[in-house]
Amino acid sequence: MSLKRYPGGSMRRTLYAVIWIIVYLALTMAPLFALMVGVERPGRGFWREFSVALGFAGLAMIGLQFLLTARFRSIVRPYGVDVVYHFHRQISLVAFAFILAHPLILFIESPETVALLNVFTAPLRAVFGVTSLLALLVLVVFSVFRLNIGLRYEPWRISHGILATAAVTLALLHVVGVGYYIDTTGKQALWLILGFIWVGSLVYIRVIKPLLLLRRPYLVESITPERGDTYTVAFKAEGHSGMKFRPGQFAWLTIWSSPFAIAEHPFSISSSALESDTISMTIKELGDFTSKVKNIVPGTRAYLDGPYGVFSIDNHPAPGFVFIAGGIGITPIISMLRTMADRKDMRPIILIYGNKTWEDMSFREEIEGLKTKLNLKVVHILEEPPSAWDGESGFVNAKMLAKYLPVDRMELMYFLCGPELMMDAVETALDSLGITSERMTAERFNLI
């Protein structure tokens, strides 16, 4: 099969990046430059204007954060939700630095402004600014050090929404209160509309989206224990046609509570994409929520928000695939294998599957069975192999990959899903074998 039919994503990726950067800068910087219209006062010096511009730019960046995490498909589709969430985390630190620099530069440039920090004597506009910054500071500390301070996921998410809304609202009040740039109705309207759009996207994800989900409930059909403290939960669409998804995608699961409660968790769909009315998720006992999965009773109502993600053979066409899974990282891959079997897709597949022990290996028997329906070669790697084991042991490395990958390995598409350290090591190993990053895609679930 010719490579020409399956162009690498390099050009497309660059184009996405350029569009993303232009749109992002337009949305964050245009409101700043709009402030210049009609200003005919003498300038206040570079540092003061620089400080003010940093404040406005930082506020627009924080505002846009609401849109980034509202799961609008057009926003997350080009890169996938994991990249967008990672971007959300990193850019928030930049925006926070911009906003923090705003008062700091003012204090250095005009030391008398330090008095504005005293909320008891300062004018209201300064109080709004200071409290906005404090809300943002608490938000950043809670997010960066959530695990260190023992803050659970659900209360953190509630605090995140409240603090973000408070920070943006107080900042807008500060901006209007100062009134230096926001001095005309047009400019006030522009920034207020921006504020409504930002907070509106939070309302969308917290109110409108849950309302839509309420109309498309699922019922738990069965719970099946799998190898390695893992359970497959099958959901049957109740009164609707279910969800069309691409194999390898994931959805946010809400169970035991209404979609309005902030208690949803992202899981890969493990069933075949050809069965859209019954959807399965295979979940390993790893934490608070996942350890309760085995207690789910058939008939329990659940809500699935999805599908999301670009970790799919349908997003990355190729003449053949290499799936590299570590432990529970097999879930999106088993969906792709099942779908390929249902589609009678005979493109060659190499599955490199790492597990701790032979007994822990989820879907071990099914994968064996799939060999008869697919052009599938399986390489098992065990961290703790049994005494009679003659297969691979330890961790995936470049030498091992070189041994099993075919000569035309540069043409294949590589899907990696597993623990962070494993994926970093495999990416490096593949890179050393000449596989370009355009031919690799990885699913990482550290969304928060």
Added chain:
Amino acid sequence: MRQELANNLVIVITVLALILVIIFALIQAN
């Protein structure tokens, strides 16, 4: 790899945003 992509986007956007902020300040300063 994918996180590096996001990191690179953040770096490029930060640099460009800073340049635009400086341009704004230079224009408004006088």
